[in-house]
Amino acid sequence: MRKLGRKWRWFHRMGSPRWFYEITGGWLPWLIPLAFSLLAIGLFWGLFLAPPDARQGQSYRIIFVHVPASFLALVGYYVLAIAGAVGLIWRIKMSFILMKAAAPIGAALTFIALFTGAIWGKPTWGTYWVWDARITSMLILLFLYLGVMALQRALVSTDTAFKASAILALVGTVNIPIIYKSVDWWYTLHQPATLKLTSSSTMHIEMLQPLFFMICGFYLFYMLVLILFARLEILQREKSSRWVRSLVSEDCVI
Amino acid sequence: MNLQFESLFDALWMDGHGPYVWLAVGISVVILISMVFIPIWSHKQFLINLKMNSPDFNKKSRQEETE
Amino acid sequence: MSNIARSTHPGLMAYVRRDVSLSIRSNSGAYAPLLFFCMVCTLVPISISPNPQKLAELAPGIIWIMALLASLLSIERIFVFDYEDGSLEQMLIAPNMMAFPVLGKIIAHWLVTGLPLTFLSPAIGLMFALPNNAYGPMILSLAAGTAYLSLVGAVIASLTVSLGRGGFLISLLAVPLYMPILVFGTSTVTYAVAKMPWSAPLATMGAMLAIALVLCPLLASWALRVTNGG
Numbered sequence: 001m002r003k004l005g006r007k008w009r010w011f012h013r014m015g016s017p018r019w020f021y022e023i024t025g026g027w028l029p030w031l032i033p034l035a036f037s038l039l040a041i042g043l044f045w046g047l048f049l050a051p052p053d054a055r056q057g058q059s060y061r062i063i064f065v066h067v068p069a070s071f072l073a074l075v076g077y078y079v080l081a082i083a084g085a086v087g088l089i090w091r092i093k094m095s096f097i098l099m100k101a102a103a104p105i106g107a108a109l110t111f112i113a114l115f116t117g118a119i120w121g122k123p124t125w126g127t128y129w130v131w132d133a134r135i136t137s138m139l140i141l142l143f144l145y146l147g148v149m150a151l152q153r154a155l156v157s158t159d160t161a162f163k164a165s166a167i168l169a170l171v172g173t174v175n176i177p178i179i180y181k182s183v184d185w186w187y188t189l190h191q192p193a194t195l196k197l198t199s200s201s202t203m204h205i206e207m208l209q210p211l212f213f214m215i216c217g218f219y220l221f222y223m224l225v226l227i228l229f230a231r232l233e234i235l236q237r238e239k240s241s242r243w244v245r246s247l248v249s250e251d252c253v254i
Numbered sequence: 255m256n257l258q259f260e261s262l263f264d265a266l267w268m269d270g271h272g273p274y275v276w277l278a279v280g281i282s283v284v285i286l287i288s289m290v291f292i293p294i295w296s297h298k299q300f301l302i303n304l305k306m307n308s309p310d311f312n313k314k315s316r317q318e319e320t321e
Numbered sequence: 322m323s324n325i326a327r328s329t330h331p332g333l334m335a336y337v338r339r340d341v342s343l344s345i346r347s348n349s350g351a352y353a354p355l356l357f358f359c360m361v362c363t364l365v366p367i368s369i370s371p372n373p374q375k376l377a378e379l380a381p382g383i384i385w386i387m388a389l390l391a392s393l394l395s396i397e398r399i400f401v402f403d404y405e406d407g408s409l410e411q412m413l414i415a416p417n418m419m420a421f422p423v424l425g426k427i428i429a430h431w432l433v434t435g436l437p438l439t440f441l442s443p444a445i446g447l448m449f450a451l452p453n454n455a456y457g458p459m460i461l462s463l464a465a466g467t468a469y470l471s472l473v474g475a476v477i478a479s480l481t482v483s484l485g486r487g488g489f490l491i492s493l494l495a496v497p498l499y500m501p502i503l504v505f506g507t508s509t510v511t512y513a514v515a516k517m518p519w520s521a522p523l524a525t526m527g528a529m530l531a532i533a534l535v536l537c538p539l540l541a542s543w544a545l546r547v548t549n550g551g
Contacts, residue, residue, distance in 0.1 A: 048259060062274065181501075
């Protein structure tokens with residue numbers, strides 16, 4: 001057998017749930033305060049210190065939650081699909097565990113994005129809901145997340161459930177741009193996207209700074225929650241393994 | 255960079271947009287916090303359950319009972 | 322190469338013939354989706370308005386939603402019987418490419434539900450006071466669209482086949498994927514009603530159908546292998 005190069009050793013070590021569980025256990029004491037303090041700073045800054053928007057007044061402050069949540073909800077689907085694809089191609093169990101963990105997180109973030117968007121819409125456009133491309137796509141994204149979760153739950157064998165929901169996630173990924181384009185083509189009356197990476201933003205710099213904090217905070221928060229859900233899943237899957245048993249027999253748990 | 259609001263009431267009311275902003279932020283914060291606490295709590299519960307059901311623990315508790 | 326072609330092509334037709342005759346002969350309601358389509362379309366004028374102008378405006382959307390639901394209702398049957406009597410496992414063991422029997426089953430499903438529905442749609446259009454120039458686009462869009470629905474639905478059905486009749490799960494998984502074809506199908510008919518050029522959405526549907534025709538049988542057979550412990 002060919003000896004694995006040093007370059008690839010980490011990749012395969014990462015595939016071991018035990019290794020993941022042990023290494024992330026050391027990250028948590030740092031990650032939890034870091035994520036929460038970033039979110040707290042960003043939220044305080046956005047809600048109390050940033051200047052009001054010239055057109056929308058104070059109600060625009062909802063974007064400090066809405067934009068990062070929608071952003072991470074979309075990123076989360078790609079995390080889910082890529083983890084599923086890696087699991088299918090290289091048959092790495094850890095990758096499937098991350099995929100399973102990503103689904104409820106993505107669903108919750110999509111729900112937050114839809115909910116805050118609806119509330120924001122009322123004072124800004126006078127209505128809670130419009131059937132436009134981005135809102136409708138987010139709603140469909142929520143259904144896709146719920147579908148992956150439901151399929152995962154419904155199938156009895158974990159291995160089958162992992163593979164089947166990975167296939168579903170991939171089919172969904174192919175469909176997201178088609179869905180978005182089709183709905184966009186059908187009907188658009190949303191304002192143009194406010195935060196673009198390519199063109200200069202239409203937002204004031206003093207509003208962008210707290211938004212930047214919130215996005216970084218949400219990224220760290222996403223990582224934290226993904227790790228937490230994955231650790232729970234690892235523990236449940238490997239409860240009869242020797243390392244979990246020795247973990248349990250130690251006095252201090254968690 | 256200064257506080258945009260002169261009083262606590264101003265900050266809560268936000269020129270009439272306060273209820274919208276606070277409802278949106280409040281629900282989001284509740285969901286975000288529960289996203290952290292649900293896995294931590296179930297993790298703890300799962301470990302406790304494992305400990306209760308482990309042969310070691312049962313042996314120990316039986317010893318305690320006989321003592 | 323010619324050997325493969327010779328061995329698969331008759332195989333494909335045999336699968337189509339087998340599935341069509343099985344669903345026609347079985348008493349378990351191969352016509353249910355068609356009946357459903359007609360019955361629900363009857364409810365619309367009663368519940369909304371019998372006014373011909375209003376009905377003509379609603380007709381494209383309603384006919385398309387009903388076609389989608391009829392396809393959704395029947396799609397779980399595509400693999401379930403073969404799964405229950407074990408012939409699906411036989412097909413998975415067979416040395417042939419699984420995608421051909423799957424494609425045969427999809428074609429059969431379309432022949433039993435999508436095609437009759439397409440032929441039936443002018444009658445519904447008549448009852449809904451659809452303008453004359455909209456019938457052609459409606460029939461074309463339904464013919465292409467229901468084929469797409471059968472193809473994509475087969476992937477979902479193959480993921481859920483081991484769950485027995487997981488009707489709710491199938492609709493949760495399939496409806497988001499059906500959304501684009503509903504958009505283009507309805508707009509083909511709506512454009513025709515509004516006397517606008519309707520070839521663009523219909524051409525898009527054709528392109529989607531072509532891609533689905535290649536990918537979906539492969540995906541469905543892969544999914545069948547996974548869910549049947551392969």
